[in-house]
Amino acid sequence: QVQLVESGGGLVQPGGSLRLSCTASRSVGSIVAMGWYRQAPGKQRELVAVITRGGATNYADTVMGRFTISRDNGWSTVYLQMNSLKPEDTAVYYCNVRTYAYDYWGQGTQVTVSS
Numbered sequence: 001q002v003q004l005v006e007s008g009g010g011l012v013q014p015g016g017s018l019r020l021s022c023t024a025s026r027s028v029g030s031i032v033a034m035g036w037y038r039q040a041p042g043k044q045r046e047l048v049a050v051i052t053r054g055g056a057t058n059y060a061d062t063v064m065g066r067f068t069i070s071r072d073n074g075w076s077t078v079y080l081q082m083n084s085l086k087p088e089d090t091a092v093y094y095c096n097v098r099t100y101a102y103d104y105w106g107q108g109t110q111v112t113v114s115s
Contacts, residue, residue: 031097089113092111
């Protein structure tokens with residue numbers, strides 16, 4: 001079974017930066033896309049950013065221009081560089097790997113933006 005391990009979350013002041021990483025425990029075949037989602041207290045989980053097998057990227061309007069998604073050449077790790085963080089970015093961030101047959105999820109990492 002594939003496990004996704006996230007790291008890089010924490011507490012940061014408004015305007016600061018964090019870089020999230022997500023690494024798969026073993027090779028995943030037939031990947032369609034890798035992405036990041038987030039869930040704030042009392043809200044539904046929402047898409048933050050996704051990168052497809054073909055290299056196309058898509059971002060939520062709320063993070064466009066501030067966040068950048070990338071991955072390693074082996075498709076084992078996906079990153080989320082978050083700049084100019086705002087208090088409204090506070091949430092648990094989840095890594096997702098989508099294949100043709102299954103969706104894999106990480107356990108989540110907390111990001112708190114506060115002064």
